[in-house]
Amino acid sequence: MDMMTTEQPDIESSTQDYASRFSGPIGEWFLTVQEQGTERQISPLTTDPNQSLSILDAGGGHGQNIPWLVRNNHNITVLGSDKSCANLIQSFLQNDEVQFETGSLLSMPFIDQSYDVAISYRMLPHLNHWRQHIAELCRVSRVRVVVDFPTLYSINYFSDLLFSLKKGIEKNTRPFTLFREQDIVTEFARHGFSPVHKYPQFLLPMALYRALKKPKLAAMLEQLFRTSGLTQTFGSPVIYGFERNQQSVSESTL
Numbered sequence: 001m002d003m004m005t006t007e008q009p010d011i012e013s014s015t016q017d018y019a020s021r022f023s024g025p026i027g028e029w030f031l032t033v034q035e036q037g038t039e040r041q042i043s044p045l046t047t048d049p050n051q052s053l054s055i056l057d058a059g060g061g062h063g064q065n066i067p068w069l070v071r072n073n074h075n076i077t078v079l080g081s082d083k084s085c086a087n088l089i090q091s092f093l094q095n096d097e098v099q100f101e102t103g104s105l106l107s108m109p110f111i112d113q114s115y116d117v118a119i120s121y122r123m124l125p126h127l128n129h130w131r132q133h134i135a136e137l138c139r140v141s142r143v144r145v146v147v148d149f150p151t152l153y154s155i156n157y158f159s160d161l162l163f164s165l166k167k168g169i170e171k172n173t174r175p176f177t178l179f180r181e182q183d184i185v186t187e188f189a190r191h192g193f194s195p196v197h198k199y200p201q202f203l204l205p206m207a208l209y210r211a212l213k214k215p216k217l218a219a220m221l222e223q224l225f226r227t228s229g230l231t232q233t234f235g236s237p238v239i240y241g242f243e244r245n246q247q248s249v250s251e252s253t254l
Helices: 009-013 018-022 024-045 067-070 083-094 128-141 155-170 181-190 205-212 215-226 232-234 245-251
Strands: 054-058 075-080 098-102 115-120 140-150 192-202 238-244
Touching: 009 115, 018 024, 024 067, 024 115, 024 140, 024 192, 024 205, 024 215, 024 238, 054 067, 054 128, 067 083, 075 083, 075 181, 083 098, 083 140, 115 128, 128 140, 128 181, 140 181, 181 192, 181 238, 192 232, 205 215, 215 232
Parallel strands: 054 075, 054 115, 075 098, 115 140
Antiparallel strands: 140 238, 192 238
């Protein structure tokens, strides 16, 4: 197996150590904001509250997306690079609320357009071959792909300078790639997908809020930033939704 197909960033993000970064009141607030972004991407695809979508969560062994998806009756498959990536989602597996498949994030074991929606959180900034990951997400999705990534034109621009401080606060952080939004949009366009919605999550660094440990204050600040429009312009990470172009749908049925 070559180096490209053995990239496995989800092994680390599926550990209890990684999950600890989202524990406690401040971690719960982070996940609430993320859930709001996810809801804005997926809810418009269903007109009936009882309608279920088939959703692939690529690299989703962190389990962060599953509670909202389960509450909304969607059919979820989590793709993990290794069997260990299922460790944090055992309760959902035991209740038959989620299916788990093992395979490469860069060569997924699914046929074309297997799922209504493919989502990938926490993966792009930790993959060297992120373009191949996007290609695979587009290949297996019938309608929409949702990804998150940190943007260059945000406070993250200073991430190299602030990494030591961030490491001191979070202890278990890891380096990550920053993206220009246009680079991501262009890559999706290569596979017949156009942007439909973006949801920047935070204006100030998450590490700062972890250090403050005051979720009510953090929420108040971020609401002010969002209302002012600053978050929409400079917020990060961004949850971005892309929809398959109608021409691509037609061509895929030929």
